[in-house]
Amino acid sequence: MAAPHPHGTGDWWRSAVIYQVYPRSFADGDGDGTGDLAGVRARLPHLAELGVDALWFTPWYLSPLVDGGYDVADYRTVDPAFGTLAEAEKLIAEARELGIGVIVDIVPNHVSDRHAWFRAALAAGPGSPERELFHFRPGRGEHGELPPNTWPSQFSGPTWTRVEDGEWYLHLFTPEQPDLNWAHPAVRQEHEDVLRFWFERGVAGVRIDSAALLAKDPALADFTEGVDPHPYIDQDELHDIYRSWRAVADEYGAVFVGEVWLPDAERFARYLRPDELHTAFNFAFLACPWEPGRLRRTIDATLAEHAPVGAPATWVLCNHDVTRTVTRYGRADTAFDFATKAFGTPTDIALGTRRARAAALLTLALPGSVYLYQGEELGLPEADIPLDRIQDPMHFRSGGTDPGRDGCRVPLPWTADAPHAGFGPGPGAPWLPQPDGWAAYAADRQAADPGSMLTLYRRALRLRRTTRGFGDGPLTWLPAPDGVLAFTRPGGLTCVVNLAPEPVRLPAHDTVLLTSGPLDEDGRLPGDTAVWLRSGSRVEED
Secondary structure, eight states: OOOOOTTSSTTGGGSOEEEEEOHHHHOOSSSSSSOOHHHHHHTHHHHHHHTOSEEEEOOOEEOOOTTTTOSOSEEEEEOTTTOOHHHHHHHHHHHHHTTOEEEEEEOOSBOOTTSHHHHHHHHHOTTOGGGGGBTEEOOBSTTSOBOSOOOOOSSSSOSEEEOTTSOEEEOSSOTTSOBBOTTSHHHHHHHHHHHHHHHHTTOOEEEETTTTOSOOOTTOOOOOTTOSSOSSSSOTTHHHHHHHHHHHHHHHTOEEEEOOOOSOHHHHHHTTSTTSOSEEOOHHHHHOOSOHHHHHHHHHHHHHHHGGGTOOOEEESOOTTSOOHHHHTTSSSOOOOGGGOOTTOOOOHHHHHHHHHHHHHHHHHSSSEEEEETTGGGTOOOOOOOGGGOOOHHHHHTTTOSOOSGGGOOOOOOOTTSGGGGSSSSSOOOSSOOOTTGGGGOHHHHHTOTTSHHHHHHHHHHHHHHSTTOSSSOOEEOOOOTTEEEEEEGGGEEEEEEOSSSOEEOOSOSEEEEESSOOOTTSOBOTTEEEEEESOOOOEEO
């Protein structure tokens, strides 16, 4: 069974800083151009010095990698591109020795079309027990030539694919990711067995991909925009599934974080009841623009929707699916929306970097836990990927209009003077091209720079761990001028973020703990800058 998290109490996750590892792009241990578990193990000292509490790994399982590993062929096998199961076990143990837990990614909505279950279903034919594990249906139309319903895809394109015998199967994502039938007991049992498999190997928790999509309307009724209930999002049957999962996790002291995109706050909170998921991602905050009013309303709404069920909020600025923070905050429209992603959007990187530094201190001062995507601690911008090198299926299924998600997945720069910025030990080119000038962001160069993004994150995480008032607990807003967010946390901790163009005076305080950028010559807080203080009650404009 998994031991309690090295940082002590069983509720460590309520205030944790969790670092997201996209293995393919984190570090290459064998020089083949693809990141792997050996690369992660070699860089564990970087993560320990950074000061994170846990690592969340996007899928490292056997996969054709049609969708970045979210098309899983075998949950009990590590893909050879990343290493072996034995290496995964060593990584879990070595991270634990450094006080870092490991969270693995489970993708319960679908599997790869290379999965043994789906191969058997194709071979068995219509009406077979094997096909009952998926959603196979005859088509509509005189000759079954039309798909069974009009459900929209989570990616662009159709949600049904026809096989040689004339039946159609459902896939809310790509055709290579057939959806499982969660009304079938074998599907439920298999996933509980997979949870136990990884809990037995010592993982601290599981992140649940597309957590609100598993259960489907058994009638497969057509979808009508704006009509509830939705036929495949947030079905009531999901809660019984997650109650069963929670019982398994509780045996091991492990935790869950769900990827739950829901606009209804009350229904979102249902997933966080004490016998279901521990936490869920906060996408409203991730998508929020760099605007003080919008940020405050989003923070208030987040805390309010978590309060009735006693769950901690989570805060995240970026992940492997969205535009990197530095780039997004340097644009005229600083919000994030998949529907508005486009090529050639102008970006002021210097402005975006200044805002990303301030946002780091804002996020780390809020109540609850924080997720930090790899490379954000280096201040990496979104990369422009040449058209002939794009691999993300979102780009191709959009007809080439969506730039896809590869721009935030470019391999990390570790050593400024090494080939390919030290991503791997040899001359092998990374699986995605690194932009010109990528070495300027290298970790070794930033570690020696007291003004770098890496130094800021290291100092912030050290303070967060050692200073009373951070993490889970209450937040009290302070009066502040227009364009300024100011709040206190327990123990006299104050966070002030100036999103206005003019500098503001700091509130009364005993100590300046940390600033995201220098104060001006009069000791005032410039625009797009944040500060952590001890004590104080009011922000004053000059």
